[in-house]
C-alpha cells in the first residue's frame with residue numbers, strides 16, 4: 586500500500602487532471618471501438634439508464650452520434666458497452682471543467698498527442714511508483730484500437746456478425762465498399778481474422794499439451810481421444826530426443842506436431858470443440874445437417890458430444906452457470922414443475938462438468954504416486 590501520489594504542485598495537479606481523462610478515453614476507445622468523431626460527440630450525461638434485460642445481467646449503454654457517412658450533424662445512436670467503459674465516462678464527467686448536462690465530454694482532441702503524454706506519464710517515476718506496466722514506444726491511434734477490438738471480437742463464436750453490429754459496420758458498408766468490393770476491407774478483415782484464429786488455436790493446443798505434461802488433463806466426452814493424441818505426441822518427442830540427445834525440443838517442434846489438431850479446434854462458449862469428424866458431431870445430428878464442414882456452435886451440447894472437451898479455463902463459466910441455475914430454481918413457484926425438472930437437469934449437468942474438470946486437473950494423485 587502506498588499513497589496514490591506524493592504531494593503535487595498546482596501545475597502538476599493540472600497536468601494529472603489532464604492525464605486521467607486521457608486514460609478514461611483510452612479505455613473507452615479500446616473497449617468500445619468508437620471512432621474519433623463518435624468520441625468527440627460524447628456529452629455529459631451520455632450514460633443512459635442501466636437496463637436489466639435478463640435478471641442478473643446489466644446492460645450499459647451510452648448515447649453518441651454516428652458522423653461518418655451520415656448527413657451533416659450526424660445521426661443519434663446508442664452504444665452497448667461494458668461496465669469499465671461506463672465507469673470511465675463517469676470519471677471523465679467528474680473531472681470535467683464545467684460538468685453541465687449536454688456539454689461536450691472531451692470536445693475536439695488529438696488522440697496521438699494525448700496518448701503520447703499519457704504514455705510518458707505511465708513510464709515516468711509517477712506511473713512506475715504505482716506499479717503500472719511500462720508502455721512500449723510506438724504509434725497507437727484510434728483506428729488501430731478499433732481494428733484490434735474488431736479482430737478480438739471477430740474470432741469468437743459468431744464474432745464476425747457481432748463485430749459488424751457492434752462497430753456499426755452495417756452503416757459504413759456502403760461508404761467503405763465492404764459488401765460491393767470483393768477483396769475489399771471485409772475480405773481483408775476476414776483474412777486477418779482467419780490468420781489470428783489459426784495462431785490462437787495453435788497457442789491453445791500448445792497450452793493444453795503443456796497442461797497434459799503437467800498432469801492437468803482435459804475432461805468431457807472427448808477427453809480420452811485428446812489425451813491419447815497428446816500421449817502420442819509425447820511419445821514421438823521422446824523417441825526423437827532419444828535419437829538425438831543433444832537436440833532441445835522447442836515449442837516450434839511441438840507446434841509442428843500439433844498443427845493438424847489445431848486446425849479442427851473451434852471455441853465453444855464453455856468448451857473446446859475438436860471438429861474432426863462431422864458424422865460424430867452432436868450439433869449437426871440435432872440439426873440434421875451432417876454434411877456441414879463446420880460445427881453449429883450455437884447448438885453445442887458439450888456435455889454429450891464426443892468431440893467436446895472441458896478444461897480448467899472453462900470451470901468458472903460452468904460454476905457460474907450452476908450458481909445462477911440454483912438461484913432460478915429457488916425463485917420458481919411450486920406450480921412450475923416442468924420448468925423445475927428442466928432446470929434441475931441443467932444444474933446437475935453443470936455440477937457434473939465442474940466435478941469432472943476438478944477431478945481431471947487434480948494433480949495431487951499423480952504427485953503422490
Ligand code: SF4
Nearest residue numbers: 858866868880885890
Ligand atoms: S456439439 Fe459442440 S462439441 Fe460437438 S461438434 Fe457440435 S459444436 Fe462441436
